[in-house]
Amino acid sequence: MMKRKARIAWIWLALLSMAVLAACASDTTNESKATPIPTETAAAAATASPAGQESPSAAPEKKEHGANGFLWKVTGGKHDGYLVGTIHFARPEMYPLHPNLEQALQEADFVALELDLTKVDQIKTLALVNERAILPEGTTLLDRVDGRDYKKFQEILKKSLLAAGAPMLDRYEPWYAAMTLESLPAMKYMSTDGIDQYIAKQAHKDGKTVLELESMEAQLDIFDEFSDELQKLYFRQTVDNAATAQEGLEQLLDMWTAGDLEQLEAVHEQFDAEGDKTMGDLNAEYSEAILGKRNAEMAKKVDHYLRDGEEGTYMIAVGSLHMVGEEGLVSLLEKKGYQVEFVK
Template sequence: MKKLSASIVSLALLTSLFSAVQAADNSLSVQLNGEQIQFSESEPILENGVTLVPIHPVMEKLDVKVIWDEATQTVTGTKGSSSLSLQVGSTNAMANGTAVTLEVAPKLIRNVTYVPLRFVAETTGYQVAWSPSLHRVTLTSKQQSEGGRGFLWKIENMGNTVYLLGTMHLADDSMYPLRPEIENAFNTADYLGVEVDLMKGASEESQKLIADLSVYKDGTKLQDHISAETYKKVTAFLKAQGLPENSFDNFKTWFVEKQILYIKSSQGEHKPDMGIDRYLMEKAYKAKKPVISLENMELQFQAMNNYSDSLNERLLLQNLEPGSPNPPTPDVSVDVLAKMWSEGDYNALTEASKFIGWDTELLKSSIDDRNAAMVEKIKGYLNSDKKETYFIGVGSLHMLGDMGIVPLLEKEGFKLERQ
């Protein structure tokens, strides 16, 4: 999938919460530079949130030379100037000459030595990303990626600091590692702020709301609310996915559109589980850094539920077939957006944020209203007497434009510095 509308990209993060038809695969997998590592009889395991892997298949793929000391049950590994040392049953380890404490100790399982994957990979120069939804660990050679510059601003007021990062909800390995200024800003922050904290999953209240809002209760079905031609395209899409053609019949148009978006984005080169927002949230949870949601998830569901029938069908058609007549937003290549983000091209972001050709109803709901509410939250952090630091990651298309977060904060008298 090469195209998604810009408005859909800005909302894509929300869709992973309620994919009712996405097939679940709970097996744990490991990918290295896009290729899945094959394990024989001994598979990776999760223990207390840490991925443990059989030592030999992984070390071989990472090109790490291993020495095993049977007497002390110690593993020593070297790769170029990198070195590591671990001992079965001990959380004490060495990484490039520095003593570190592991969250989970290496162990023997049926005479196979298991070691913490993240420790081994990061020590030997790999970027590590974890996707809870896919149960997948992704390893990327840092030398294979130029990484991403992104869009970063710094704001200071009354002893408080806010770092504001424009993110991409859909990403791939090429956007990592993030540049040092972004990582350093994140590390200094007391809190991470995101649109919605998806790592803790949907609350029981949210799940009930989704169930209530997403289905028709008046005896009608999806085919009663969209044209026969559009309904045929929906059933054709389901058939192509190997799903029953009536899978969406009881669901409202906006919910169906989000389901199709999630399926298509998960199959594309740029995926939600590799998004910058998800990377930041995973990093925050690992560091036990508090995560704050800037938006109310329930209000977003209600807003989408209140879209007009015309807008909902146009969004659905644009999602099914980019280039459809009368689209609510211009079709924008995800590759173009990713290039803009990776290069930190503020001029390109400014042009994209003019939102020329957008449906006014969609623009007000998905950009203007949301930006105004998020700015109020950010103002509260900056005007606090707590003297704290916040790192806030919000979709890049929310940053600029007439109603962008950056100009709205500037109108309030705050000085924003590009980093």
């Protein structure tokens, strides 16, 4: 049971990981040699494909399709739309996506993402990270976390592809050190476009208008504004779940491939229930920052697009966990009067 809970916990972290985490390791062509920080080490180790590389489905495929994913049709506004619950990484065999997803992408005139990962300026991103995450002079990571957690963190890094960058992480706040640790299981998949990056590339290739629902600055600020107590707990949970992270990632990829909506909804329910148990009063702060506030802002923008936006069909593609639950995008749009239907 404990192992299963740990895997579920990592799935939450993976589903909630910001697009900014993928952005930090999405482009090895613009690495800053003057300011080496851990994200560069991650990018080099991952050997991620440049943003301009041909997308995975461009090559002829014998199979009918790979992943089913999560797709909803939205009607009832001035314009029709689609919701796509994404993940920030993928296996090569997940492409091409289900015909329903590919058709929805083809129909869309506008594609709205958390961030457009094809337009990431690596040097600017690293500078933004440094502005927010570097600790004050004379302060180290060990000053901000428990010694037991710090020791375990160092042991994990020394056995990883980021071993060379481990000393540099002493300069960073707990939230960023935790995010770096979260990136490790996904490195084996970094040479394949994640689902959101694939959608962005296809949209640009077909001349569609690509919109961003959030900014790099806003996503970084969410973590940087965590209280010291929440950062410390977030770091601890990430370290404690590291042993089952790879297994959790594989389960997440399996879930998205199958398009198992019941499992996605169950993960969300467990996110709330287990969060209360393991985080106590801090769960409200965490959940509101990661999901509640962001979902509300996204729903407002989607409502604007579908009611008052330019003529056309809109696709909204954001992290899968943003879609479900009472305060998820599906429910919020239904409360605004839209009809939202899951597409099998």
